[in-house]
Amino acid sequence: MTNRAPHADADNLLVAGDPTAPVEAVKARNQWLDVWDQFRTHKGAVASLVFLIAIILFTLAGPLVWRLDPAALDIRNKDLRPIINALWGAEKVAWAHPFGTDNLGRDLMAQIMQGGRISLAVGAAAMILAILIGTFVGVIAGYFNRLDGLLMRLTDLFLALPLLPLLLVMMLLFRDPLRSAFGPEQGIFILIVAGIGITSWMHTARIVRGDVLALKEREYVLAARSIGTPSRRIITRHLLPNVLSPIMVSATLGLATAIITESALSFLGLGFPPDFPTWGKILADSVPRMTAFPERVVLPGLAISLTVLAVNYIGDGLRDALDPRIRGL
């Protein structure tokens, strides 16, 4: 092998960079800083992040400032309108209740603060549970051919179940034992999160399985196998980072579904106890008198939809920021 291929002299010119150049002692930039830089270029995502932090602060720190008890009845001041109505008419308004009160005189702002805590906690916890189950089932089904049929039929089975009746049965069966074990609120919280989580992972599982089926035939997975990387690390190192985008999308959508399912349960009277407000329940309770008092539907509805929208945008920005091709490095 003494004769060199043509262009042999070119090979020194076209070397990537100059390997003989001294390696500069430039400390490599933390990769998370690059992610943050890319995230910042997505205006919607940054605005949404600010909004989400604000709404979380509103629900967490709000009650410390606004010390009204959301459950306190005040029949004398019932059916107050929001303070904004003072602008166009002499209606029943009071600075003591800026968002108004409901038909029992409970302060709407305090209720939305208290309800936001529960709704956000239920939404986030149920979404995380659903994503974990869905991703796990999807990756296992996609990667191991042998389990594919079994797991996907299980997924179909769950999809075919009528969810609401199933949740109702779960509530009836497990409400009392959980209540006695964890206390009334904790018990219901666990029950609702588990109920929503294990009935909403199927779409994630299907999407992830489809992606894993395609990804595991890619050459870099073959390359990892030729190196001798065991399956579990092929999954964590090569497959999971590459199915991140669809997981992120279903996570943001899952949060919305979880909040809404919780409100549906509360509406049916099987969620949290009646004196325990959540966004969904405030909304559901106000539906009968919606024409007279639209703000009681609009305010919690707005809170739910803006939160979901914000999470969606953040998910979008995060997905772009985590993709090195878009990040342009």
Next chain:
Amino acid sequence: MLDQTNTALVRVRDLQMHFPIYSGLLRRQTGAVKAVDSVSFDVMQGETLGLVGESGCGKSTCGRAILRLYDITGGEVTIDGTDIGQMSQSDLRTKRPTMQMVFQDPQASLNPRMTVEAIIREPLDEHTKLSAAEKEAKVGELMDAVGLNRRFAKRYPHAFSGGQRQRIGIARALALNPKFIVCDEPIAALDVSIQAQVVNLLEDLQEKYGLTYLFISHDLSMVRHIATRIAVMYLGKIVELAPRAELYSDPLHPYTKALLSAVPEPDPAIAQTRERIVLQGDVPSPANPPKGCNFCTRCPAVMPVCKDIEPTYQEVTPGRFVACHLFETTGTAEKTAGYI
């Protein structure tokens, strides 16, 4: 001949890789795609064995089956004295550092979510117990060895050109100091000028680290440049195996002749006088190969015997193997002698 056999790093005997075909209501196995069918050859220590053939003849499958990226249907593969043909994948893991692979498409063979450093470090993470600093130093050395700037270590594959990506792939293959590297069309996806760079790099590395290559390609000129011996495959079988000079000057098998006549000739004067053998028809399906010789449907020198009896793969002159009835000696002598 026997002495040389002892220095064979890789011995492949009767390698078979059949992919089952399932059909019908009950998904019963109704046949198999015989991608690699009874292939035998040796790769000597320090040599480059070229494996050529047209698309779909089983070259890549053969390369992957030798590294046991597939569970092979049958046969023996001995690498560095260990038979890995039937070894389980978990036992195989400890043997992986000896044998590595360079892939065809440098874009697809690098994980887009990993930095160059992480890609080259992966084999070290899997097989060594080095500290983080030692690994970083080793990655730097490897990047130097393949001519990549160390400062690019934190970048992602999409930021590199095709040739640079292939260097990353080569650095990853070199990380564990392998003895045997399967190069699966490493230059097919690259520009001609970059092809020369990569081939020269592979040659330099071979010299420096004493590597043994199985070089799979359909580029006959490039194989002529890099390979010491060349095996020609057709429809899952090796039809001819010979040292480079002899194969190019005096091809024996009709398929090899046709293949070589398709190589463009730079000199117009010679090109005009040269006869070009154009094969008729298509390659038969590997799921349903013809009876007798696999090449009998397209062979310009076909004889009645070719359509009945499969030719034996045998040594016709020392070091030259052909599977063709034209060269079949009457007896069955030497049938199972060493494959050099």
